[in-house]
Amino acid sequence: MSIHIRIPTPLRRFTAEQDRVSVEARNVREAIDALEAAHPGIKARLCDESGALRRFVNLYYKDEDIRFLQELETELDEGAELSIVPAIAGG
Amino acid sequence: MLSRLLPASASISDAVGKTPLVRLRSVEPADAQVEIWAKLELANPGGSVKDRPALQMILDAESSGRLRPGMSLIDSTSGNTGVALSLFGAARGYHVTLVMPQNVSEARKRIVNAYGAEVIYSDPLEQSDGAIRMVREIVRCEPTRYFYTDQYSNPSNPRAHYLTTAPEIFAELGHRLTHFVAGIGTSGTVIGAGRRFKEISPAIHVVGLEPDDAFHGLEGLKHLASSIVPAIYDPGVLDETLFIDTESGWVMAERLALEEGYLVGYSAGANVEGARRLAERLKAANQTGVIATVLCDHASRYIEARAP
Missing domain, CATH: 3.40.50.1100 (Rossmann fold)
Structure with a gap:
């Protein structure tokens, strides 16, 4: 099913400056893999070598941090929106 | 000691x-x-550490006459500058408006609210630069109401x-x-x-x-x-x-x-x-x-x- 991923400014260099990318995925793990297939290099920013989400990366689904849901196994509804939210930089 | x-x-x-x-x-x-x-x-x-620049920005603006009684302080901040401006605003009698990316921590939102500051949220995906652009637009619309401390450009910092x-x-x-x-x-x-x-x-x-x-x-x-x-x-x-x-x-x-x-x-x-x-x-x-x-x-x- 098709879902949408909101891309923060510092990662848009991987997505040809698109702020929203649509991929086919049933859960967050598949969404990240599909994002990587379409925009190589982006997964390493989000996940460590073992494939786990980096500690400082926050993914929000329906306004909830996926760490409070089923993490990478969190299932996504058709048309759902997943947001990658960066840390707050500067002063 | x-x-x-x-x-x-x-x-x-x-x-x-x-x-x-x-x-x-x-x-x-x-x-x-x-x-x-x-x-x-x-x-x-x-x-x-932000208490130091926040206070200096207020003191310098007061002594040069750019900040006058009745004006509001405004800035974009990831949090600590907002806390500092809020507390000195409260102590010195200025209303404070802060523009923060929406994903700023809950604790900090509650702290600045406790000092009586007003918070306007900017798009979290655009980080602090989104907050900077938003505060500039707010100040452009009402230049006499606000003293924009502008921590990124203010030599008092x-x-x-x-x-x-x-x-x-x-x-x-x-x-x-x-x-x-x-x-x-x-x-x-x-x-x-x-x-x-x-x-x-x-x-x-x-x-x-x-x-x-x-x-x-x-x-x-x-x-x-x-x-x-x-x-x-x-x-x-x-x-x-x-x-x-x-x-x-x-x-x-x-x-x-x-x-x-x-x-x-x-x-x-x-x-x-x-x-x-x-x-x-x-x-x-x-x-x-x-x-x-x-x-x-x-x-x-x-x-x-x-x-x-």
Whole structure:
């Protein structure tokens, strides 16, 4: 099913400056893999070598941090929106 | 040690600065003559280093007549400057409006609300630059209502560190000081203190720190190559810039709590990690050194945001 991923400014260099990318995925793990297939290099920013989400990366689904849901196994509804939210930089 | 006794006329503004300078022995390399010292900025009344620039920006604007009774203070902030502006606004009678990315921690939203500040949220995906653009637009629409402290462009920000942070460190370490290192958020700390240190002695090595990537988790720090570069940033003050990865900064912040008892934020972790790398470099070159940095704030404002 098709879902949408909101891309923060510092990662848009991987997505040809698109702020929203649509991929086919049933859960967050598949969404990240599909994002990587379409925009190589982006997964390493989000996940460590073992494939786990980096500690400082926050993914929000329906306004909830996926760490409070089923993490990478969190299932996504058709048309759902997943947001990658960066840390707050500067002063 | 005697406590700092302030005169009866003192206000909260008089409690800013003169923070303890603490030695971080557990981070110093073994079998080397290298010392690491840090200003305990979480001891400021607002709980962070940002009390210094926030107060200086208000005092300088008052004395030049740019800030007058009845005006509102406004700025974009990731949190600590907002807390500082809120508390001085409350104490000095100014309404305060803050533009913050929506993902700023819940704790900080509640703190600024407790001081009576109004918060306007900007798009979290556009980070602090989105907040900067939003505050500029708000001020453009109502220029007479607001005094825009503009921490990224206001010379009073580095001036605070020029007038207070650097002299305080020098008063304690004197000419033994060889290095000063601090992360770049607005760049006020490293540029302002660094400028003063360079006047005291050009031999003092001044080092800026940035995250090593545009997408990072060192909250409060800015990756300049991918950001709006602050107008107060003056690279001529810096001898070099170190680039710190998020994980190293986080690990050092955790280590400072476990080994030294300082529960500090990630920018403080990055600062001490930078100091540690400089210390290791000195050791490898068989050199001695005295390195100073800053523990910017307490971790309590971030801890709820950490993974469960």
